[in-house]
Amino acid sequence: MGASAALASESDELRERQWVAAARNGDPEAFRRIVEIYEGRLFTFLLRMVKHHEEAEDLAQEAFVRVWRHLEAYDTQRSFRTWLFSIARNLALDVLRRPRAAIVSIEGGDDGEGPRVILAAADASPLEQATVREQRRCLEQALEALTPRAAMVFTLFYQENMRIAEIAQVTGMSAGAVKVTLHRAREMLKCKVRENSQLETRDSEHRIVSRRRSESR
């Protein structure tokens, strides 16, 4: 199964390369394919950094527009993904440098439509799905507490499965700095997740106790 997955990703990569080449020649349909491949990944990456839905979406759009404009200058010998994510990273850091009036929580969108979270384990049983969802919510909360830089490195490592060297290229950090940031992020998430789950256990215990009290009355 591992071999077939590797093959699939290889042919995906080949197809992506062809689309990038076609888009460089001005084919908008090929560029749309590229947008479709990366929209969710780039949006999630930006959302974890700026922690604001609308802002993340604007940035993702701006990143794709810039890529389209500068496709001619893109060096095809280099990884397209590295290039795309470094453009998005530059835009996000620019926005984060500006003072912001209000920071809206990552939990909900402003338009009532809300974010659509793609379930990672759609074929699991309902109970498993509920557990996974609970775990994910816990981690999502913890992720929100990460600094933009830590969230950036974390997402590139775990979502994009990038190696340390590639993350260094995207972020402009040294490999050592990437490692340190990643370790700190892990350490912090570990504490946060433990904190959250302890709070929840205490909460549910409290609820059970108070229900018992009201029943006994």
Next chain:
Amino acid sequence: MECREAKMMIDDLLDGDLDEQGRRSLEQHMAECQACARHLEDFSVIEQWARKLGLVSPRSGFAERVMAHLASERPIPEVLRKGFGFIIAAMIVMSVISAILGGSELAYGWMAIAAGSIGETFSAIAADLAEMGNEAFAGIAAFWISVEQWQGPLSPLWMAVTVLAALLLMVIFNFVQARTLSHRT
């Protein structure tokens, strides 16, 4: 092995940077040290969750919005869009040169198209100022009068020179931009 060293190795392991030999000696250490084994186990949980973390998708129709944005740019090709700016820039450069020349016989055909009635107004003001005895305005007045009149055999040449200047500016600009882009990425 000390626990401090083991913890560093655990970090490397999580980064995907631990070789086979390191892996074996770490396993050996953890067989004896429960604290380090638990340390790795805690991280493994985070690791599993992080790998399972799904993507958040933008509002539906994102790709369409991006494509619509690009389409709104497409009708004017980049060369033309930029070219227009360069022609304006070249016109400014050329009018500075002609002002220095003090308004010679050259006819500023392109200026007549661009400036038209503005030339008339400005030449009148400049002529008034020149009449009041301000020498510096004489050249400017002559320039704007020639703009207004739009005459002289050299005007097509002048236009050609302007376009050439614009092309030159464009080449320089693209060269500089390509260099900065390749530096940045």
